[in-house]
Amino acid sequence: MPDTVRKVFVSLLVAGTVLAGIPSRSKAADTPDAALIERGGYLATAADCVACHTKPGGKPFAGGLKIATPMGDIVSTNITPDPEHGIGAYTEEDFEKSVRHGIRKDGSYLYPAMPYVSYSGLTDGDVKALYAWFMHAVKPVAETPPQTSLSFPASVRTAMAGWNMLANHNQAETGDSASFDKMRRGRYLANALEHCGTCHTPRNFILSEKQDQYLGGGPLDGWYAPNITSSKTSGIGDWSEDDLVRYLQAGAVSGRSQAAGPMAEAVEHSTSHLTDADLHALAAYILQVSPYDEDAAHKPRDSFGEATVQPDIRSGDLTRIDDVTAFKGGAVYGANCAACHGDDGAGARNKYVPSLFANSVVGASRPDNLIMTVLYGVHRTVGKTEAFMPGFDGGSDVQRLNDGEVADVVNYVMAQYGSGNPHVTADQVKTFHKK
Known part of the structure; x- marks a missing residue:
């Protein structure tokens, strides 16, 4: 073998030996x-x-x-x-x-x-x-979910190209998001990662978010994502930064609000796992969002009501009342709600069961979330703390209320402890049932 050929051969052999021990595309790489x-x-x-x-x-x-x-x-x-x-x-x-x-x-x-x-x-x-x-x-996971099948024209996916041109998109942020200052980080969390506006901003006729009503509230699969702008009467302008941080961490703030439905899921799976710094950044940003004042709201929704005083019926004059319709909601409440929330609506002393007054769900101008809570209850687990209230719809394991009884108790609770009688009917309750 000529010397030149021998050197080339040896070089290739050595290279091959070395490379044999190094995968061409290792998992580590x-x-x-x-x-x-x-x-x-x-x-x-x-x-x-x-x-x-x-x-x-x-x-x-x-x-x-x-x-x-x-x-x-x-x-x-x-x-x-x-x-x-x-x-x-x-x-x-x-x-x-x-x-x-x-x-x-x-x-x-x-x-x-x-x-x-x-x-x-x-x-x-x-x-x-x-x-x-x-x-x-x-x-x-080797599973393929069922295909989405929507009615026309939504079934034509190419139509989304036109929607995308009309919808309001966020401008991509630049730089390292972890290095943003507090307010910029809060805006980034609210608008991009946590996408708060997706639920809390009303939409126009093409279902794009109304930017002039950012975080002003919107319907969500039966629930209503409330106004969380800085409005003192319609939003959460009376909350402190610590109040909002506590809510995002635990899903409840005594005398303010309790998370249920989609918001309970968001707290359980997302916001309760954020760092304190991120929670404070998010809260600080939300609390400075321009107020959106609703005509129907005249004071904070968590400022309504007080404990009811139960009179001693063993003394005093009795008055005959022939119209018993006013007592229907009270009777439903007494039979199904009073055991936990109390005859006076004050809830449990340890606040595990919230009071019905100073409660943003009961003090809201809309009955949506109270109806959904009565129908489907509350189930929220944050860390080792579980918040649970049974639902009373047709699948209830506790007590099944018909639509008329749900309407009665919602009207009673809101009139007794909240923003007033919303005059909910059985037909309205029927529209809140999940399909």
């Missing part, structure tokens, strides 16, 4: 920095991705949750890193297009039940961190 993955997990929690992409009793992020809309149910997708059933085949660019622009890998459009309008404000660095976490920390 593919795995991002642990700190980036950890950051992505925190961001996914702040964005509350699990809430929409996990069906009741389902595996995390495997999709299948039905989100009710006027055009039908939108079924959330599998966003685990399974390459066939989830997003495992997505590149970082594919992921970014979905999250910030509502466009899937196959080029089809997402429906804005996925809050990409808000997520469009995410920084490039945070999108990268989210991608790293979903691809390397989430367990893949």
Whole structure:
């Protein structure tokens, strides 16, 4: 063998021997920095991705949750890193297009039940961190949820291209979001990650958020996400920063409000896991949002009512009352609510059961959330603390109330302890039942 050929051969042999011990594309090389993955997990929690992409009793992020809309149910997708059933085949660019622009890998459009309008404000660095976490920390699930099937014209996904041009999108933030000052960080959390406006901002005829009524309140699958602007009469302008932080941490502030429905889920899965610094930033920003004053509200909704005084009926003159309709709600209350909330509506001494006065649900100008609470109850777990109230709808394990009885007790509670009798009817209650 010529000397030159021998040297080349030996060089290739040595190179081959060395390279044989180094995979051409090792998993270690593919795995991002642990700190980036950890950051992505925190961001996914702040964005509350699990809430929409996990069906009741389902595996995390495997999709299948039905989100009710006027055009039908939108079924959330599998966003685990399974390459066939989830997003495992997505590149970082594919992921970014979905999250910030509502466009899937196959080029089809997402429906804005996925809050990409808000997520469009995410920084490039945070999108990268989210991608790293979903691809390397989430367990893949080989399940394909049912396809979304909406009525025409919403069934034509290409129509979303026009909607996207008309809808208000956030401008993408720049820089390192972790280094933002308090107010900028709070705005970023509220508008992008926590996407507060998605629920708390009313929408126009094309279902885009009304920016002139930002955080002014809006309906949400039977519930009503209330006005959380700085309005002293309609919003939470009478709350302190610490009040709001406590609410976001625990889901309840005595004499203020208690989280139920979608907000209870947001507290349980998202806001209760944020750092104190982020909670204070978020609270500080929300409390300075321009007030949106509603005509129907004349004082803070948590300032209504007081404990009722129970007279001693063994003394004094008795007056005959032939119209007993006024007592129907009181009778329903006495039989089903008084055991926990008290005959006087003051709740439990330890505040586990809230009072019905100084209660923003009862003091609201709308009865929506009280109706939903009576029908479906409250179930919220934060840390080791569980808040539970049974529902009284047709599937109740405690006592099933018909629509007329629900209307009666809602009217009674709001008249006795809150903003006044909203004159709810059985037919109105019927519209709040989940399909």
